[in-house]
């Protein structure tokens with residue numbers, strides 16, 4: 001009777017979305033009560049003034065990989081962790097990290113202009129003057145080059161933008177493209193430009209996207225000034241991240257390195273970021289058609305496409321050195337299940353001073369580690385091993401996390417329960433993206449932490465905001481569903497190797513949305529002055545991040561049964577399959593319609609004879625797709641997930657600990673060792689960064705990208721592969737259910 005009652009309490013609470021007081025998934029009632037007490041004690045420890053001190057220390061000087069202060073910071077973090085009694089060490093790797101030797105950009109025709117390529121120091125902002133230690137504005141992993149050609153403006157440089165250019169009869173072949181930042185990840189812009197025959201790519205920050213259109217310019221306000229430029233990596237990370245010379249293996253001293261000329265993740269053409277002050281003279285000297293309305297930026301000029309007459313000369317030369325990187329790793333041994341690891345990470349390296357990105361997150365992580373160390377002194381002992389990681393080399397290409405995880409891949413596959421990542425943090429709403437087996441878990445933690453400004457729970461605030469912002473037909477679902485949905489992970493921070501390569505259930509968390517910032521991303525002005533004037537100025541949300549992520553770590557580390565929940569995962573997979581079917585149906589209808597219009601001569605009728613517009617070419621209509629294997633496997637997963645849920649609730653406090661060994665493998669089963677088509681490093685079959693979006697996620701990527709990229713021969717093979725993985729997941733849950741049922745038949749403890 002008691003078992004059933006416990007189950008009913010859980011269901012009722014979940015449906016009402018009420019606080020979880022007294023009932024925690026994976027905990028017996030007695031254990032839950034103790035856990036809740038410890039978590040409350042933990043959340044009372046983090047202090048805002050300490051977060052401010054860490055930030056001041058870590059962002060005091062530029063600290064990119066290979067710089068003196070990067071090493072200094074790693075040693076500083078290590079010393080702090082040790083001073084709190086934690087077992088910590090630095091793990092060193094060496095990786096390829098190019099830095100500029102020569103950079104020049106000039107306009108040769110029809111006027112002359114020499115680009116400044118310089119972010120000036122500002123008297124208000126003390127660290128902006130640390131010139132000798134700052135990396136210049138550049139895109140890491142651009143190849144060397146010396147090229148001259150006409151400029152073509154390509155808007156954001158996305159696949160749709162190139163389709164439009166083709167319709168306008170404009171080719172970028174032999175040209176230097178000028179793209180603006182935004183929409184796609186920056187590395188996609190030179191990748192697509194090269195595929196279309198361009199010889200170089202310039203990327204500028206238009207005031208429309210993070211400049212004066214959005215708010216006052218720095219230092220009066222938070223937005224990017226006229227001479228501000230965005231550094232950043234253009235490594236082809238959708239192929240594989242990490243050290244370009246050691247794909248798939250850790251960059252240890254004895255690792256076999258592939259020669260530079262065989263590396264596939266460098267850009268194919270030279271690429272450089274510029275400010276809008278440097279872009280404006282080129283834009284002013286473009287002829288050709290006026291751009292489509294959606295392509296207009298916010299500079300005071302009429303945007304034309306070109307090509308030319310503006311003609312540019314770009315010269316780039318880099319030093320192709322390998323640099324040491326310093327990951328700081330701290331371990332709190334598990335008292336009961338030392339071989340089950342719960343892992344937390346945030347990077348410590350920055351492009352320049354990096355107060356926002358990443359120090360705001362790294363400071364919170366550091367305070368979280370201190371609070372857990374403090375809690376241990378009060379008598380708390382985590383059941384599982386907890387690992388805190390401070391990564392180096394995230395900015396150039398997720399180097400530190402990737403090399404560490406590749407080095408320890410075998411142990412991680414066996415022992416890792418979950419990975420929780422954060423990066424730059426701001427003010428506002430809590431956001432979490434990640435594995436859907438952790439969706440319910442994330443919701444449970446969100447219900448136990450209070451927003452510092454509105455005083456309501458973080459969960460309630462997020463839910464009410466989501467409802468108010470949702471489309472009319474989506475509101476009902478948010479109100480009815482016990483858990484808020486979490487988005488899937490793409491790429492763009494250190495979780496990538498954990499989820500996409502190793503199949504470790506992962507989350508990326510942080511607070512965002514109400515800070516005024518974003519405009520200093522990867523500039524010399526993302527520093528202590530900027531952060532304390534425009535971002536989370538009193539560190540209230542930094543403390544919240546420490547409290548929230550720390551609670552997650554504790555709750556995962558102490559659970560008797562790992563708190564994965566699979567009905568939410570199954571439900572999410574059904575929504576992805578529905579999306580895929582719609583994608584295929586819409587694409588087929590669009591191609592049919594366009595082919596008909598081409599035959600009817602519609603494009604000739606619509607065309608303004610004075611504009612040169614090229615009608616599109618007819619395309620083969622894609623065949624119908626058999627989604628049945630995917631439908632059947634997803635239904636099977638739903639059934640198995642519900643069965644497990646029922647058995648778990650019925651087990652009350654008697655779930656066997658051996659269950660956890662199975663559950664740890666649950667995310668691993670969603671991977672395939674052969675990886676995705678053309679990119680074997682990416683092994684997760686449900687989540688991957690898009691090949692042509694970069695950071696943006698593609699769910700069920702093997703199938704989705706085969707449809708989008710019109711490779712029909714691949715689709716059904718990919719469907720079968722995903723279906724097989726889902727079936728494997730269902731089998732694991734069935735085995736777990738049987739194990740629970742056997743326990744439930746035993747006499748009560």
Ligand SMILES: [Zn+2]
Nearest residue numbers: 357358423424
């Ligand atoms: Zn970052």
